[in-house]
Amino acid sequence: MPENLAQLAHAALTAATTPGTETPQAPPIRPAGRGGATVADTCVRDDLGFALLLHRRGDGRMAEELYFSTRRDDGSWTPADHLSGGVLGIDPTSESEVAAVLRGRLLLPFGESETELFTGRPEAPEGYETLCFQELLVSPEVDRIDVESTATTGVTLPGRIRGPLASPVTLFVLFPGERLIVRPTAREGHRPIPQGEGEAVHELTCWQRTI
Template sequence: MRTSLAETARAALTAAHGPDADGRATVPAPRLDGTTTTVVADTCVRGDLGFVLLLHRRKDGLVAEELFFSNRESTGVWGAAEHLSGSGGIPDLTSPEEVAAVLRGWSMTVLGASETGLHTGRPQADDGYELLRFHVLLVDESIGRLDIEDTTAGASAVPHRVVKPLTSQVALVALFPEERVTVRTGTDAGTGVRSMGEMFELAGSEAVFRAPWA
């Protein structure tokens, strides 16, 4: 099962961010149903590190998340995906009532966060390793994008903004240590939710990560 999930994660990175990808948003993820038990909720690339959030239905019927990562080689090809973490308790996206109960009328909410030490190779890393933080967001089905602005202390005076297209109602944001971003939902009209453009401030880890042999 884990091998199959890893292959799905690598294929998702290749399709969305591989050397032959055209940069357009990927096809929206199918819903978990009687025949589809695993879907790609989102991908996130930071430098040559790629992350994939998969959702799959467990044998007990609950929906779980699995986070995978891969390194991009000099050719632009993604290497084998490796498992980082997993957890249960993700809302069943096939149940509008369950999703609505979590969102409570808002356009976006934070489902959770986790941290993992990885080799990033950046100059500021400790022997190449850093503690990355992953934020998982749930958005209303009417939202098509997230607007992400870098608010890290000492960042450029000109705000750096990224428009993140959504392929499902669950989004992944990966941050390096001490990074801070502001995330807003797209301001599409006529959605019927309580408030558009809701904002969350997300932060990376403040902890110093020591390499495994330190």
Template sequence: MRRNLAEAARAALAVACVPGTDGRAAEPAPRLEGATTTVVADTCVRGDLGFVLLLHRRKDGLVAEELFFSTREGTGAWGAAEHLSGSGGIPDLTSPEEAAAVLRGWSMTVLGDSWTLLHTGRPQADDGYEPMRFHVLLVDENVGHLDIEDSAAGASPASHRLRKPLTSQVALLALFPGERVTVRTRAEAGAGVRPMGEPVELTGSEAVAGAPWA
């Protein structure tokens, strides 16, 4: 089972990083209807590091989430995906009804966060390793995308902004040490967008000074 999930994670990164695409799924993410269903909740790419959050229904009927990561090789292809963490017994977040019950009227909520020591290879890393922090968000089904702005001290107000498309109602963000971002939900409204609800502040580990969101 773990091998199949790793292959699904690697394939998800390959699709998300196809030139000319924004990572958005062509169709809504499928429901977790069978014991063998695996859903790519979201992907997050930071330089040559790629992260994938998968949801799957276990044989006992419970839903589990699994976080994988991969490193982009010199050829541009993604290497084998490795498992970082996982948890079971969570709500079926692919179900609009169960997602709405968790949100309780909010446009966005933080489902959880975790951290792990990874080899990033950045110059400021200690022997190449840094503690990376992962945040998982659940958003309302009417949210079109997330606006992510670097809010770390000294950041330029007009720079380091990211428009994050969504492949499902679950969003994954991976932060380097010292990073601080403000996340806002945006709903598509004709030719423009409109904000939904209050913004959320997310931070990376404070163990070492980090670089701006890239």
């Protein structure tokens, strides 16, 4: 991957976090892109940081690249490493293409993958765990996303609000056994979203795997 994409991912994580801050997910940002690349979203889990970038390839097609970094003891981030990527079926920066896919829906699964990474958590065998990466395509009507984290054991963790959204593509990174309930909040002036509306509530799950 081009070095400037790795630099952009590192800059995004640096701008999205404050040294010593422990939040499940960092607020998404969108710094000025380099070479046509933009930051779709960032996500921080413990001392692992992830940045999802969008860029246009030489053939004109849109692609995404996922980078990750590790937070040092002083709060700074190590140089970003490329984790995965691929060509997209639509251009997420095109409102018309996004609308054509959503067809009136507020949220829609946009992609998912999983990768084994060293997390260092006590519950991780030898420090490694299989993390799940899930993306949602979000309607322009949505201003913020309410995320409720619930473990498969039934223990509910405090939810938090993510927003404002940086792009129509939102990234979630889940540890094994984690479940997220995602509810959108509409922008002022758009149609209200009834509490519990079926199309507006999504569940994201990372199944616990046993060896």
